[in-house]
Each structure stands twice: as structure tokens, then as C-alpha cells.
Amino acid sequence: MKNQFNKSLTRIGVFYDGNYYLHVSNYYNYGHARRSRISVSGLHQFIRHKVAEASETDVRLCHIVDAHFFRGRLNAQDASQRNNQLYYDRVFDDILMSEGVITHYLPLKNFQGNRQEKGIDVWLALEAFELAQFKQFDVLVLITSDGDYLPLIRKLNTLGTKVMLISWDFEFTNDMGKSMVTRTSQDLLQEATFPIPMHDIIEAGLNAEEPDPIITNMFVQFPSSRSHNPGNGYHAKDQDEHQEESAHQERTIDPDAPTYEGSILSIKKGFGFIKYPPAPNNLFFHFSYLLNPDDFNKLREGDVVQFNLDYNDKQELIAVNIRNSEEDENSMDYTDPFQADE
Secondary structure (H helix, E strand, O other): HHHHHOOOEEEEEEEEEHHHHHHHHHHHOOOOOOOOEOOOHHHHHHHHHHHHOOOOOOOOOOOOEEEEEEEOOOHHHHHHHHOOHHHHHHOOOOHHHHOOEEEEEEEEEEEEEEEEOOOHHHHHHHHHHHHHHOOOOEHHHHHHHHHHHHHHHHHHHHHHOOOEEEEEEEEEEEEOEEEEEEOOOOHHHHOOOOOHHHHHHHHHHOOOOOOOOOHHOOEEEOOHHOOOOOOOOHHHHHOOHHHHHHHHHHOOOOOOOOOOEEEEEEEEOOEEEOOOOOOOOEEEEEEHHEEOHHHHHHHOOOOEEEEEEEEEOOOEEEEEEEEHHHHHHOOOOOOOOOOOOO
């Protein structure tokens, strides 16, 4: 015990690229077999153990002394026009506060009809470098895959601050049915002191004969209470601003649009198809098209659902506003949209 007291504390600073973190969490909840979100508290425990392992010291001597979350998000006026968006923003803020994470937000900017983050990466880099100097972190943990942070890592190296890069590589299908690839910048991997390939570590931990508790605890354990259990996760609607879902964000549906009914033909990772014979093809839908996206994991092939019709960028019919048919039996409109008016 005396030797432990003589050892210095390893001080850890954690900096989140917020949209990237939410993007990863969304992938594990909808596009991965785990079907669960990343837990903020569980991720912090993982980081402490990884730093202890890399530093060859006791995990009790490794502590996160500073954590910061950076993200662009809707301004109050725009958020108030979306169903419960302000509430869900506050839920996630509560989760971050419960873990001692300081939030930094900038309003999303409209650029050629799309909402985009502007300046948030510069803000993160400046804060990280300044705090690394002021608080003298032993390890700075950067949660991102963006090569734009390469100058930050190089500057931190000049301070002698070790950089642990937390990143994931994976593929998923976006709301337009396209295969999207998320890869970490090779420059970041080469410059970071401790690059951590989370995708490999998680797969190995989950598929082991005896699952690693550090890995399993990195995920929300009770999905039914995810919006009420600070530190465990966040509600699906916290992700409305994701760039890969921008087509869905900007889509507006007439509240008086007719409602149709069909059965789930197939469920894939994050998307599926609805069998609706009047349509030329089976109707594609993305998990974010459900009225409650968290219900996606409850869908099964053969389930009967109600939906509205809309068009994607290719002018192909898709199903939106999807819900269980039992929720709105009296509002059915069986008009065949593919049959010419007589």
C-alpha cells in the first residue's frame, strides 16, 4: 500500500467530437447486433482501464479530471418546432452532467439547404490545447476519426502530452439505402500515442467465451429505461442533426396525408422493407422514419404497420412515419395511390 501512495496520479482529459460519438452510438443501437447504445459512464470506465494498462499502473490511480463534449445543434427556435426535441436535448445534457462532462454547443448553420457544423472542430482543438497546457494532463483522450484534428495531436506532442485516440471503423446503410463507410484518418492513427481500435476491441470482448465486463458495461444495459437512467445512454431523437440523416431531417410530411398499411417484409441493420403490393417495388424505410425510432428493434418480419408515403432524392417511393397498426386503427385510409382517379 505504501508503494501505491508514492505513485503519482495519472490525470486524464477527455474530449468528445459530439456528432461522431452520437453517430457511433446510433450505429451500435440500430446497425449492430448489440442493439444498444454506448454508455457515457461505461466508456469512461473503459478509458480509465485502458490508460492504466498503457501506463502500467493501477486503475485507481487513473482518473478523468476533465471531460468536454463539443457539438453543433439546432437553435432553440428550430428545436421547438420539432416534437419534444428540446426535451430530448435536456435529457442528454443531464446524462453528460451526471458524468461531469462539460458541454460546448454552437448552432447549426444552413449551407445550401443543409444544416452543418461550423467552427466546432476549431473550438475543440483550441480548448483541448489550452487545457492541456493549463491542467497538464498526463493523457488526453480524443474521441474522433476526423483527420482535421491532426494539427491538434501534433501540438499536444510538442507539450509532451500523451494522446489516446478512441475511434471506430464500420459500415452502415444510411436513410437512402446506400452503404456508408466510417473510417479513421490514418494520419491520426500514426500520430496518436495510443490509438485504440474500438471496433476490434468491442467485437473481441463481446464474442469471447466469457464476455469482458468492461466491454459489456460500455453499452446501455436496460434499453427500456435509457431515457431515464443518466449515464447509460440517450434517446434516439437526440440524433436528428446527423449529417448522414439530413435527407430525413429536411423532409416534411403533410399531416393530412393518407395512411396506408403493409407488412414488414425484411429487417436489416438499420433499415428494412415493407411489402405493399400496389407499389411497383417493396417500400424501403430507415429506422429514423419510425415515429419512435427506438421501436425499430422491436419490429419483426410479418408485423403489420401503418405509414405515409414519400419520395427520396431519386424520386423513389419510400415509407415514412411508420407505426404499429394497432396504434391508429380508426385513421386508416385505404385509397390506392397507384390507381388513377376514375
